[in-house]
Amino acid sequence: MKNMFLSFAFAAAASFAATALAEPTVGISPWGPDDEIGRLNLMTEETRAAVLSRVASGKSYDLSVDYFVGMPSWHGIGDPRYQYWLTHTPHGTVVDDPMGVGQEINHHVSYTGDAVSMYTHMGTHIDALNHFGLKGKIWNGFSASEHLGDRGWKKAGAETIPPIIARGVMLDIPVALGLEELPENYRITPDDLKSALSHHKVDLQSGDVVMIRTGRMRHYLDETAYMHNAPGLDITAAKWLVEEKGAMLLGADNLSLEAFPSQTEGDYVPVHTYLLAEKGVMIMELVMLEDLSRDQIYEFAFIGGSLKFRGASAAPMRPIALPLK
Known part of the structure; x- marks a missing residue:
């Protein structure tokens, strides 16, 4: 019995070590070898009709920001300003x-x-699945060596993103924690997400568009304040939203969705590579959620269309939210 126990323990330890050392790889789509939109395939005529049938009234919320000279952007790493x-x-x-x-x-x-x-990752925008990959490949195994030319990607470019109509849920993390906004560099955990769901009295469903409010948008007109040490999603929270709750699309009111600096060795954007490359989940950033927060609207019909920039890694988007009954 002792030898059997030792053998089992050794095998378990070896398995754990192998898992710990395994490197993430790009996801291969369950929707086939030609898939370029990942989990947006969860949208169907039936799911779109179902959420639109629940729209409560004609009231709408604009979830996009203004574009203006001096707006927050990633110019600090060499990308052009607006x-x-x-x-x-x-x-x-x-x-x-x-x-x-x-x-x-x-x-x-x-x-x-x-x-x-402008840089395509400015203002309210959506990241296409070619934005980040792993070892030269993006979602579904498309490689830069084969599919990236001087005029952009031939696969998974922004032009492939369909109009998005789905149930939307906003998780207002500061409100759930009794704050006006999250502290600098705050990392949103699964427990924070669960607290928000409990506070809002809503639950998540497979195929949802999930928007995370950090409160950072209060500083949007002040580039320095908006960009400095922004709070964001932790990798464990991203995994919980996708693997446990079935989220189709994630977004937030900050410029990166995730928090920096990375706590994952060997990856400076682990949330991006996990969502885009491994799971086929597109990302929205700089989403204006202040009006929804003010009116305590946590469940809505999300409707958004992005510009069809052929081959691009992102495109501007002007989404709207329609409260549900």
């Missing part, structure tokens, strides 16, 4: 006469035109 410039002005059109119609008409028809330049 830039805006005028290409036509009423006075300039009179001087330049670009249409060749003469001063009289240009004085009568006041023409304004403009242009923008």
